[in-house]
Amino acid sequence: MKIYDISMMVEPDIMVYKDNPAKKPVFKNAANHAKDNMHETRVDLDIHCGTHIDMPLHMIEDGKTMDDFDFTRLYMAKAKVYDMTGLEKNYISAEDIELLDIEEGDFVIFKTVNSFYDKSNGFDNEFVFVDESAAKFLTDKKINGAGIDALGIERSQPSHMTHKLLLGADIIILEGLELKSIEPGEYKLTALPIKLKGTEGSWVRAVLSE
Numbered sequence: 001m002k003i004y005d006i007s008m009m010v011e012p013d014i015m016v017y018k019d020n021p022a023k024k025p026v027f028k029n030a031a032n033h034a035k036d037n038m039h040e041t042r043v044d045l046d047i048h049c050g051t052h053i054d055m056p057l058h059m060i061e062d063g064k065t066m067d068d069f070d071f072t073r074l075y076m077a078k079a080k081v082y083d084m085t086g087l088e089k090n091y092i093s094a095e096d097i098e099l100l101d102i103e104e105g106d107f108v109i110f111k112t113v114n115s116f117y118d119k120s121n122g123f124d125n126e127f128v129f130v131d132e133s134a135a136k137f138l139t140d141k142k143i144n145g146a147g148i149d150a151l152g153i154e155r156s157q158p159s160h161m162t163h164k165l166l167l168g169a170d171i172i173i174l175e176g177l178e179l180k181s182i183e184p185g186e187y188k189l190t191a192l193p194i195k196l197k198g199t200e201g202s203w204v205r206a207v208l209s210e
């Protein structure tokens with residue numbers, strides 16, 4: 001079996017949403033060999049930093065949290081990676097995906113030009129996102145989840161309709177994927193989240209296998 005890691009490396013100067021310094025992870029050495037004969041690290045890490053999933057609570061008041069999450073939905077899930085790198089605009093709408101073979105229960109992953117952006121240049125304000133019409137289409141298809149190679153599945157849309165439609169339909173949102181070397185096609189997706197009490201999402205180590 002071939003396994004592909006599609007997760008971002010979490011490090012102090014990782015690219016964060018809108019380059020907001022408050023969202024950068026802080027690594028603190030809590031013990032070291034010279035002083036303590038061991039090594040321990042403490043990390044202050046925003047839930048939406050790096051590769052992560054969003055739960056309904058992120059955009060819906062009183063929405064479901066990680067507590068209620070059925071993790072088996074992210075274990076060897078049927079996933080389809082679609083090549084969206086040829087888009088002539090910087091968002092995905094319903095007309096761009098209506099002819100794709102998206103079926104109920106699929107984990108739909110969009111590979112866009114975002115995967116080829118050089119993150120050392122800081123946050124890309126023009127990143128490709130999923131618009132409201134595409135979110136509506138995916139919701140009607142009753143998919144398991146939607147993933148994208150950006151830190152957001154939408155970009156400052158008024159009232160966050162893409163998030164609200166997907167999360168309102170109990171569709172998992174997976175953000176911060178690294179898809180540069182991934183060929184479009186069918187895979188199994190495994191992206192197990194941490195058991196975090198009451199949070200609106202979690203970091204995951206996302207892998208595709210075939």
Ligand SMILES: [Zn+2]
Pocket residue numbers: 047048052053054151175201
């Ligand atoms: Zn998020």
